[in-house]
Amino acid sequence: MIAEFGMRSAECYEPGAGGERGEVSMNAEFGVRNAEYHEPFAGVVAGIRGALVGIALLLSALPAVAQADEGVLRWGADTDSNAPYGFYGADNKLTGFEYEIIQAIAQEMGRKPVFVQNDWDGLIAGLGRNMYDLVICGIEITPEKAGEVLFSNPYYVTFEQFVDRKGSPPVTSLAQLSGKQIGTLDQTAALTMLEKTPGVVVRPYQEEVNAYQDVANGRIFGVLLDYPIAKYYAAPDPNLQFSGPPFGQITYGMAFAKGNTALQQEVNKALQSMIEKGTMRDILSRWGLWTPTVAGAFGQPEAPSLPDTEYKAFVASHSGQASLWTRLQRYASNWQLLLSATILTLQVSIVGMTIAIAVGFTLAIMRVFGPWPLRWFATLFIEIVRGTPLLIQLYIIFYGLPNLGVLFGQPEIGIKLPPFWAGVIGLGLNYAAYEAENYRAGLLAIPRGQMEAARALGMTHSQGLRFVVIPQSFRLVLPPVTNDFISLLKDSSLVSMVTLIDLTGAYNRIATQTFDYFGTGLLVAAIYLLIGLPFVRLARWTEERLAVDTRKPGQRPGMFALPGLAKKP
Amino acid sequence: MEAPLLSVSELHKQFDETPILKGVSLDVEKGDLVSIIGPSGCGKSTFLRCMNFLEVPDAGRISIAGVTIDCRGLEDSPPKDLEIKAHELRQRVGMVFQQFNLFPHMTILENVMLAPTVSKKLTRDEARASGEKLLEKVGLEAFADRYPSMMSGGQQQRAGIARALAMNPQVMLYDEPTSALDPELVAEVLSVMKQLDAEGMTQIVVTHEMRFARDASDYIVFMEGGHIVEISDEDEIFENPKDERTRRFLGRFQ
Numbered sequence: 001m002i003a004e005f006g007m008r009s010a011e012c013y014e015p016g017a018g019g020e021r022g023e024v025s026m027n028a029e030f031g032v033r034n035a036e037y038h039e040p041f042a043g044v045v046a047g048i049r050g051a052l053v054g055i056a057l058l059l060s061a062l063p064a065v066a067q068a069d070e071g072v073l074r075w076g077a078d079t080d081s082n083a084p085y086g087f088y089g090a091d092n093k094l095t096g097f098e099y100e101i102i103q104a105i106a107q108e109m110g111r112k113p114v115f116v117q118n119d120w121d122g123l124i125a126g127l128g129r130n131m132y133d134l135v136i137c138g139i140e141i142t143p144e145k146a147g148e149v150l151f152s153n154p155y156y157v158t159f160e161q162f163v164d165r166k167g168s169p170p171v172t173s174l175a176q177l178s179g180k181q182i183g184t185l186d187q188t189a190a191l192t193m194l195e196k197t198p199g200v201v202v203r204p205y206q207e208e209v210n211a212y213q214d215v216a217n218g219r220i221f222g223v224l225l226d227y228p229i230a231k232y233y234a235a236p237d238p239n240l241q242f243s244g245p246p247f248g249q250i251t252y253g254m255a256f257a258k259g260n261t262a263l264q265q266e267v268n269k270a271l272q273s274m275i276e277k278g279t280m281r282d283i284l285s286r287w288g289l290w291t292p293t294v295a296g297a298f299g300q301p302e303a304p305s306l307p308d309t310e311y312k313a314f315v316a317s318h319s320g321q322a323s324l325w326t327r328l329q330r331y332a333s334n335w336q337l338l339l340s341a342t343i344l345t346l347q348v349s350i351v352g353m354t355i356a357i358a359v360g361f362t363l364a365i366m367r368v369f370g371p372w373p374l375r376w377f378a379t380l381f382i383e384i385v386r387g388t389p390l391l392i393q394l395y396i397i398f399y400g401l402p403n404l405g406v407l408f409g410q411p412e413i414g415i416k417l418p419p420f421w422a423g424v425i426g427l428g429l430n431y432a433a434y435e436a437e438n439y440r441a442g443l444l445a446i447p448r449g450q451m452e453a454a455r456a457l458g459m460t461h462s463q464g465l466r467f468v469v470i471p472q473s474f475r476l477v478l479p480p481v482t483n484d485f486i487s488l489l490k491d492s493s494l495v496s497m498v499t500l501i502d503l504t505g506a507y508n509r510i511a512t513q514t515f516d517y518f519g520t521g522l523l524v525a526a527i528y529l530l531i532g533l534p535f536v537r538l539a540r541w542t543e544e545r546l547a548v549d550t551r552k553p554g555q556r557p558g559m560f561a562l563p564g565l566a567k568k569p
Numbered sequence: 570m571e572a573p574l575l576s577v578s579e580l581h582k583q584f585d586e587t588p589i590l591k592g593v594s595l596d597v598e599k600g601d602l603v604s605i606i607g608p609s610g611c612g613k614s615t616f617l618r619c620m621n622f623l624e625v626p627d628a629g630r631i632s633i634a635g636v637t638i639d640c641r642g643l644e645d646s647p648p649k650d651l652e653i654k655a656h657e658l659r660q661r662v663g664m665v666f667q668q669f670n671l672f673p674h675m676t677i678l679e680n681v682m683l684a685p686t687v688s689k690k691l692t693r694d695e696a697r698a699s700g701e702k703l704l705e706k707v708g709l710e711a712f713a714d715r716y717p718s719m720m721s722g723g724q725q726q727r728a729g730i731a732r733a734l735a736m737n738p739q740v741m742l743y744d745e746p747t748s749a750l751d752p753e754l755v756a757e758v759l760s761v762m763k764q765l766d767a768e769g770m771t772q773i774v775v776t777h778e779m780r781f782a783r784d785a786s787d788y789i790v791f792m793e794g795g796h797i798v799e800i801s802d803e804d805e806i807f808e809n810p811k812d813e814r815t816r817r818f819l820g821r822f823q
Contacts, residue, residue, distance in 0.1 A: 452623055453670035457684035458660045458736055467687060472674050546674070 073111040075102050075254075076132035078120040080207070080508045083314060084232045084287050085138045086115075088509060090317045092333065095310075097228075097287040098136050101155055104279050108270035118499045120206070121186065124149060125399040126499075127257040129416055134254045134267065138226065140189040141253040150264045151253035153271055156284070157297035159246035160190045161230035164222035165215055171222070171244040174200070180221040183211035189250045190224045208233050209512050215240060226250060228289055236315045249293070278305060286310045318514075327519050334510050341506035342527055348423055348492045348502060353485050355428025360435025367436065368443050369465070378436065385433035391494055394426040398498040423495035431488050438480045442473030475546040482539035486532050503527055574599040574771050575620070575740055580629030580640075582615055589615045590626070591795035597740075597773060602766045604782035604803075605775045607792035608818055613775045616792065617742050620773070621662045622655035634661045634739040660688070663733030667745040669725045671717040677728045678704065678713040681735045689736070696735075703731040707761050723754030727761055734765075741765065743774040747781075759785070779822045783807055791815045 077086045079094065086096035094115060106113035116132040123135050127149060134152075141151045162171050171177065178199030184190040186204045194202045203220055205211040211223045216239040223234070224247065234240045256264050274280050275298050284290040285304035288311030295302045331338075366378040385393070397417065405413030417425065446469045454464030493504035501509070503524050511520040573596040582590040589612045597603055605613045618624045620631060626640045636658040638651070672680050681700040685691040691699075704710045707727040717725050726746055733741060743762070747755040759781050766772060766785060776782055782789055782803065789806050791799040791814075799812045810816045 447670075449666060449668055449670040450672065453664075453666060453672070454684075456621055456623060456659060456662075456664035456666075457732065458656065458688045459684060460656065460688070463687050467683060468672055472672075475674070 071112055072114050073102075073106045073109060073134070074114045074116055074132040076116045076118050076123055076126050076135045077137040078123060079115075079117055080505070080512055082137070084228055084289070084311070086136070089314075092337070097156075097283055097289060097310075098138070100283045100287075101274075101280070102136050104274045104283065105267060105270045108273050109266060116499075117501065119497055122395075122399060122497070122499065124255065127255060129399070129402050130257070131499075133260075133263060134256050136254045138228075138252055139255055140250045142189065142192075145255070148258070150256040150258055150260060152256070152264060153268050154251035154253055154297065155271055155280070156228075156252040156289070157294045158227045158250055158252075158289075158291065159293060160193060160224050160248050160250065161227045161234075161242060162222055162224050162244045162247065163212065163215065163230050163234040163240050164243050165218070166239055166241045168222070168241070168243065173244075174224075174247060177222070181219075183214060183220045183223040184225055185211070185229075188226070189248065190226065193248055194224055207508075207512055212237065212240060227291070231288065232311070232314060236318065246293070251297075275300075281305045288312075327514075327516060330510075330514055330516070331519075331523055334506070337501075337506050337509065338503075338523075338527065341501055341503045342531060344500060345489070345492055345502040345528075346531060348420070348427065348495050348500070349485070349489045352424040352427035352431065352492065353488055355424060356431035356435045356484070356488070357481070359429060359432035361439055363432060363436035364439035364443060365465075367440055369461075382433045382436055385430055390426065390430045390491060391497060393430055394423065394494055394498055397426045398422040419495075419499045422498050423492075423500055426498075427488060427492060427495070430491075431484060434484055435481065438477045438484070439473065442477035443469060445476055446472050475543060478539055478543050478546070482536060485535055485539075489532050489535075490528060573597055574634055575773070576630075576632045577616075577620065578630045580616065580619060580631070581627045582612075582619060582624060583627060589795055590619070590629075593629075593792075593795070593797055595790065595797065595800075597771060599739075599771055600766075600769045601787045602762075602772045602785055603774070603788060603790060604786040605773065605790045605792060606777070606779070606782055606818075607798075611792045612795045613792045614744055617744050617773065617775050620740075620742055621659050621664055622651075623664075625651065625655075631658070633658055636661060660736065661739045663736060663738035663741045665726070665729050665733055665741065665743045665746050667748050669717070669722070669729045669749070671725055671728060671732070673717050676714050676716055677709060677720070677731075680717070680728060681732045684732070685735050700731075700735060703734050704728075706734075706764075707731045708757075721754060722750045723757045726750065726758045730758075730761055730765075739771060741770055741772045743772065743776070745775055745777065747776070747778055779807075779819075791818065793818070 077098065079086045079088060079096075082096065084096055085098040086094065089095040102113055116126075118126045118131060120137070123137055123139070124145075126132060127135060135149075136155075139145070141154065145151070162174075164171065174193065174197045177194075177197060179201070181201045181203055182194055183203045183205050184194055185208060186206065191202065191204055194200050203211075203214075205214075208223075208225060208229050211220070211225070212233050214220045215223055215234075216237060222243070223230075227246070230242065235242065254267060256267075278300075280298065281290060281295075281300055282305050284294060285306040286309050288304075288308030290304040292302045363378045363382060366374040367382070370378065398419065401415040401417065403411070403414055405411050450468050450472065451461075451464050454468045455461070459467070492502060496502050496505035496508065507520055507524040511517045514520070575595075575597040577596075578594040580590050580593045581588070593612070593616055595603075605616065607613050615624055619626045619629075620633070622631075622638070628640050630637065630639045630641075632638075636654065638654050638658060671677075672683065675683065678697070678700050681703055682693070682696040685696045685699065686693060701710065701713065704713055707730055709724060709727055709731065712720060712724060712728075717728070720728070726749075729746075730741075746762075747758050750758065755778065759778065762772060762774070762781075763785050774782075774786075784803075786803045789801055789803050790797055791801070791806065791810075791812070793814050799806065799810065799815045801811065801815075806815065807819060810819060
């Protein structure tokens, strides 16, 4: 469903006149993260007044812009759990056979390769946003996709490999899988093949690691996936076996935005040249992926030209159970990633909550005191935003708005927000709806006599609101607002879906790199818990400070008394 | 003779088709203390609230200290006009509520200082000086920094009076000022009102305190069924009520 949305927006995309690479400015695209993640440490917020200063600090710590220019080749991929294509190796450096291929192609073209991370579901849509010039991420060339994007010539040819638990009877045709639960990845040729096989219960996964683990755990019968994935994730596992013949034939191609034929031809030339020089055979041999299939497709000898050193290294680093000490060392070696992810999560949450409070407050005032058009608008906004999933809202803001003009036949019109702002605006507007209802309840809870007293004293309605009603509702709404902030802090994990590497993004990367889901999960959950606590304390402290109106001599601040009730001595 | 400080004529008000005020007229001279009495639901509170436009009358004319609002034809003029006039009128009228309606998030002194700083644009120092003087007048100078919830009902109501006086009103309206108080706390509030009367303040009090009405009022207004039934001298009305309805109502207090 989500994937379809991403694809559709890409389908609609038509570059304007002269939609050549590099002509659309990337100035606003800060927040796109490349392989490095260095961010200055930002100060801790202390006190409500300090919060504004804190936000300014946090914003100033945002990552810098990756500029597009002629000398650069920006390539997009999803490197989370993406061995052997493009992934972060044991030393936390980007590697993989596609990574090496694109380096070689860029070298042939005389350009500097720049990597742009994006989530798998949004990769094609990212071309429409001009986040990068091409995608290289194990995308199969299919007629359907060829209608949406331009493809390069194949840079790898392979087949689908079926994997099941060791000891299962051999599978010779897909028809045998009828009635069984079979896993695969979203948006793959294998998924299409399985869906065309009658009776198969298809289980699409986001990460291949999880699919193979579920086979080993007995949750599903087997997994059908591209040979390179099976070779790297299933072959080293003693509980799993390759079963049956190669199914189908798949060819990987690099994807370009429709209309970008100039770059397509340039890349094809470079690709052809590196194949002829033998660079391609060397790379694929070292990664253990030089098969007769690919040799035949490129018309080159079947024997590998080099030993499969990269494959061996990968298997070695991922085999056996890591000791606790090794795990702790791994976490420690990821401290930079975890720190930058924590800061990003805080940035997103605090800026998002600031937007939510400001917009929510405006909506509440509109709804309680506004004339009917404003009241109507605020009610409609609140109902729509509360009634639709946050993830869909984020996708619409990030991938939908850039193609807004298509609706009016003006494809060049669109709102292209950088990922950070798409994320915080999405979160902020979503939570604004909940905040508005909090504030509305707070405003309505103040007894009518308070406003009457203000009016009788010669204050105007807005003075009465400002000095009498709103300050009293502030204390009332503080507990639910704190609650919402904690909730937003956790929902901020959804911004990892719009290419930001927050704590959840970091969890994905570390867990899939080390296969340590449990330990990494505990670690990241603990970080979420820890960064939430200071805000809970701050809110409680503020609340106690504000509880003057219910306090009696010698009494501790009360939590539940409402103003106006505690009158009689 | 001077024109009365407050003059209401032919006031009508209904809530949801139910008439509450059916043509009420009243003139009050400067310095008078007038008590309005009558059974529950007779319209006396609504009458008082109409005088400073906390309720907007359907028809009638209200004139207080030189500001006159004619409620006829109000529906034809923009609501803004009424808003401006009512605002002007309220600057001259103070009001004290049955439930005090103090601002619970502010200290007593801040309660008294708020309106002058906000709508008279006094500096905080000026407002503080006059606020402290007013708290002294109602005997609360020692409680300036207390929050309302820390005080007794009688103290809160005295603070409510000080808060209303801070705007230098020419007329004070009291809506059952002692009804929410324990009996032993009533006297301290009434004595403040008597003191104001002695200083020449014009006051209109809706009350159930017959003894206070009799002791302190210059005259008494008896209302029933949305009409003023009788306006009498404070002794006269108790000793020798002219109207049968007044006699029946007062009979219950004997």
